[in-house]
């Protein structure tokens with residue numbers, strides 16, 4: 115039997131691929147969530163009220179049944195026992211596996227501050243948490259979102275769209291610190307502010323103020339921001355504890371090779387929980403949806419006995435924030451000694467980072483028409499001779515032949 119822990123992007127992609135490759139063998143997917151596979155990426159839009167929760171559903175109970183994939187919903191795996199090739203569930207039941215995939219994803223990280231247990235303080239990773247935020251927002255007028263990464267920014271905008279007065283607080287000097295540089299961060303922050311969100315950067319959250327066990331405010335850099343609810347979005351970490359306890363090699367995530375095999379035979383890992391070979395020749399946890407899907411498919415191929423390798427791609431993000439399209443590929447910050455090319459006009463911003471004649475980072479905001487061709491240069495690692503031409507408005511695929 116194939117056993118998969120986790121029914122997110124990686125776990126579901128793996129289950130479906132296994133069924134394609136192996137029509138017979140039993141497949142069991144275990145998840146502690148009770149909602150069948152849905153898009154986490156859509157949770158902020160659901161909080162905003164743009165769509166009902168059903169719109170985020172990606173694979174129904176009926177479809178899993180049609181594929182002959184058995185789903186253990188609302189069940190928690192408490193141990194992996196590699197010596198016996200079994201996993202133990204919270205109720206004590208043990209399931210045997212021939213091949214196991216650990217696709218347990220991420221969990222939100224909590225900062226070391228007081229008051230996090232108060233009523234009205236939330237994190238956002240699951241549909242259940244989105245539902246709780248929606249219910250709390252219905253009776254609230256003010257909110258503070260802690261952390262201006264992608265999830266924090268999207269959540270702040272979603273709460274503002276529901277009519278709440280929202281303050282977004284970020285410790286670092288800019289919003290979206292992992293996706294953009296300082297100049298682009300300023301453009302994004304301005305657009306967020308135009309949507310009614312107050313943005314505080316370089317601001318340190320010192321604690322949550324409570325009364326009778328419920329939040330009444332967030333203390334930020336010595337100032338008290340009164341609020342009815344707070345969402346903590348300071349980052350996520352791989353949910354790798356099960357693997358660590360089972361003796362698998364774990365650094366930040368579960369260490370896998372390019373076949374997604376862990377340090378133990380017959381155990382694979384994929385998605386946000388896996389620390390895999392990356393584009394720069396090292397290892398990292400990409401924590402992105404498309405990578406989770408691809409790794410799930412590759413792991414499944416290997417579990418089914420068809421050798422397949424995961425081909426790492428540069429860090430990539432394609433999102434829309436406050437109506438502003440944003441695409442970043444590779445290292446958009448750059449290092450001392452890099453050539454940096456920038457073109458900026460209003461909310462349109464384009465930046466290229468060139469290291470030893472190789473384009474290693476591209477950031478396009480607003481006008482993203484050339485993001486495909488420029489991002490392709492990062493992926494191909496091609497040497498560029500006439501770098502100045504790359505920022506020309508007419509630069510396109512035809513120019514690549516001349517490079």
Ligand SMILES: Cc1cc2nc3c(=O)[nH]c(=O)nc-3n(C[C@H](O)[C@H](O)[C@H](O)COP(=O)(O)OP(=O)(O)OC[C@H]3O[C@@H](n4cnc5c(N)ncnc54)[C@H](O)[C@@H]3O)c2cc1C
Pocket residue numbers: 119120121122123124125144145146147154155156157158189190191192217218219220238239240264265268353356384385386387401402403404406432433
């Ligand atoms: C609000 C939001 C916005 C996002 N926006 C983007 C975006 O724009 N672009 C992008 O690329 N990515 C985005 N992401 C990240 C993306 O959703 C993740 O990279 C992706 O979901 C990872 O998939 P996964 O299958 O590895 O893990 P997950 O989706 O986390 O699934 C893991 C599953 O395993 C279950 N599980 C864990 N431990 C156990 C256990 N012991 N027993 C049973 N079940 C267990 C969990 O409950 C969960 O259901 C966003 C995420 C959020 C929350």
